[in-house]
Amino acid sequence: MIIMISFVLFNAQGIGEAVSYIGAMFGAGDLAFTSAETIYYFRSYLVVFAAAVIGATPLPKTLVCRLSENKAGKWLLDILEPVALVVLLLVVTAYLVDGSFNPFLYFRF
Amino acid sequence: MKHQSIIVTSVMAVVIFGLSAAAWLKAPDDFSDSERRELEKFPKLSVEAIGDGSFMDDFESYTLDQFPFRDAFRRLKAETVFGVLGQKDNNNIYVADGYASKMEYPLNEPMLDHAAERFEFLYEAYLQDAENIYFSIVPDKNYFLAEENGYLSLDYEKLIGCMKEKTGYMTYVDLTEHLELEDYYYTDTHWRQENLTDVADVLLDAMGAGEMAELGADAGVSDGDSVGTPVDGTENSSLQDGYEVKELDLPFYGVYYGQAALPMEPDRLKYLINDTLENCIVTSYDTGSPVEIPMYDMEKAGGKDPYEMFLSGTRAVLTIENPQVKNGKELIVFRDSFGSSLIPLLAKGYETITVLDIRYVNSAMLGQFVEFGDQDVLFLYSTMLLNNSLALK
Numbered sequence: 001m002i003i004m005i006s007f008v009l010f011n012a013q014g015i016g017e018a019v020s021y022i023g024a025m026f027g028a029g030d031l032a033f034t035s036a037e038t039i040y041y042f043r044s045y046l047v048v049f050a051a052a053v054i055g056a057t058p059l060p061k062t063l064v065c066r067l068s069e070n071k072a073g074k075w076l077l078d079i080l081e082p083v084a085l086v087v088l089l090l091v092v093t094a095y096l097v098d099g100s101f102n103p104f105l106y107f108r109f
Numbered sequence: 110m111k112h113q114s115i116i117v118t119s120v121m122a123v124v125i126f127g128l129s130a131a132a133w134l135k136a137p138d139d140f141s142d143s144e145r146r147e148l149e150k151f152p153k154l155s156v157e158a159i160g161d162g163s164f165m166d167d168f169e170s171y172t173l174d175q176f177p178f179r180d181a182f183r184r185l186k187a188e189t190v191f192g193v194l195g196q197k198d199n200n201n202i203y204v205a206d207g208y209a210s211k212m213e214y215p216l217n218e219p220m221l222d223h224a225a226e227r228f229e230f231l232y233e234a235y236l237q238d239a240e241n242i243y244f245s246i247v248p249d250k251n252y253f254l255a256e257e258n259g260y261l262s263l264d265y266e267k268l269i270g271c272m273k274e275k276t277g278y279m280t281y282v283d284l285t286e287h288l289e290l291e292d293y294y295y296t297d298t299h300w301r302q303e304n305l306t307d308v309a310d311v312l313l314d315a316m317g318a319g320e321m322a323e324l325g326a327d328a329g330v331s332d333g334d335s336v337g338t339p340v341d342g343t344e345n346s347s348l349q350d351g352y353e354v355k356e357l358d359l360p361f362y363g364v365y366y367g368q369a370a371l372p373m374e375p376d377r378l379k380y381l382i383n384d385t386l387e388n389c390i391v392t393s394y395d396t397g398s399p400v401e402i403p404m405y406d407m408e409k410a411g412g413k414d415p416y417e418m419f420l421s422g423t424r425a426v427l428t429i430e431n432p433q434v435k436n437g438k439e440l441i442v443f444r445d446s447f448g449s450s451l452i453p454l455l456a457k458g459y460e461t462i463t464v465l466d467i468r469y470v471n472s473a474m475l476g477q478f479v480e481f482g483d484q485d486v487l488f489l490y491s492t493m494l495l496n497n498s499l500a501l502k
Binding site: 043046 | 116117124173195197200261370
């Protein structure tokens with residue numbers, strides 16, 4: 001909850017907008033629980049939500065530990081880890097370049 | 110483990126420092142062809158610009174615009190969004206049934222109010238003597254594509270209903286039932302001229318000029334000498350409804366092609382000609398004095414936005430005179446870019462058509478360019494413009 005509110009503060013263009021968003025998050029503004037927009041974005045981000053939920057559990061760590069217990073798994077991890085990190089770096093860079101996220105958010109302060 | 114750490118660190122260093130070096134060494138690009146826009150230049154450094162925060166805003170835009178391998182990174186992002194994360198749109202652009210489109214949502218009622226207020230101003234200021242005023246809304250392709258494919262969609266019924274209610278002094282002509290998805294380009298916002306002959310006839314009939322068009326001069330299929338100078342490789346393809354359909358031998362990458370940043374087949378751009386259209390005289394008044402221009406501008410057909418070939422794209426004031434029609438009828442069209450490809454097809458019903466685009470000329474100034482009287486008047490605007498109508502002056 002604290003993280004959600006603090007990110008609204010970071011992202012808002014001014015105090016008024018921040019208050020309006022936070023108010024809406026707590027039921028002010030007479031907004032419906034769901035709308036065409038919420039359903040659309042929930043469906044669109046379903047894979048991201050699933051990845052986030054799974055990533056928040058010990059499951060990925062358990063899988064990696066299991067893999068590294070045998071030689072073949074360890075060898076596989078030695079290859080996959082740097083590849084995954086480089087791919088992630090490139091994808092994150094691609095998101096920054098596309099401008100959908102503001103990389104200089106903190107310069108507002 | 111140690112080897113792995115060295116490899117990871119080395120690869121990361123190469124990527125990070127390599128991209129940084131490329132960013133510093135790369136000469137800045139002026140224009141993005143894929144996005145059809147000027148790219149940001151390095152901002153001017155001043156105490157004022159730092160103080161009001163504009164320097165960092167501009168610097169941020171500059172770094173994003175001038176990033177090395179920018180188009181490749183945009184493509185990577187789009188592929189990740191659609192292919193890996195299974196998201197439905199990328200920056201509101203989506204592809205469904207082979208058509209790229211941009212979600213238009215939600216309905217913006219203040220924008221409809223603004224458009225209606227501008228129309229009413231024109232009516233009060235210039236159209237008191239006009240007896241026949243018509244209004245037609247061009248649905249954008251989301252009308253046929255969005256809701257059906259699970260995308261956010263405008264409430265088109267409400268939009269059309271609102272606009273009809275606010276413009277009671279006009280006769281509304283419904284075009285929706287005469288259009289379908291295939292009438293639009295795959296990669297562009299606009300509709301295909303070669304599919305609009307029935308739409309033009311519906312409008313001409315509604316305005317009482319359909320019969321005139323049939324009785325008027327025999328259109329005659331063109332001998333192929335073109336309207337304007339033919340672009341290299343322009344080829345004849347077929348005959349249709351009294352027109353010869355010509356196709357540009359150049360790929361047409363519409364506005365959504367660049368925005369989608371995905372590999373898509375380009376469209377083919379076709380246009381209609383006949384003797385009537387060839388003999389029409391098109392005059393632009395944008396420079397203050399009359400300049401004759403081609404009906405279809407073949408230079409623009411080979412340019413960054415080939416759709417601009419129709420009536421030379423963005424023009425505030427122009428006239429089309431048809432010497433083959435002698436019925437005394439004149440038409441004034443208030444339009445946006447969708448009108449560019451349709452209006453030539455209305456020429457067969459009128460001696461003169463005056464085409465006005467109040468995005469590029471202030472409504473209050475129109476009296477200086479046009480003598481308003483008892484001409485027929487058509488307001489022809491797309492749903493996209495009505496829902497984002499601030500451009501109407």
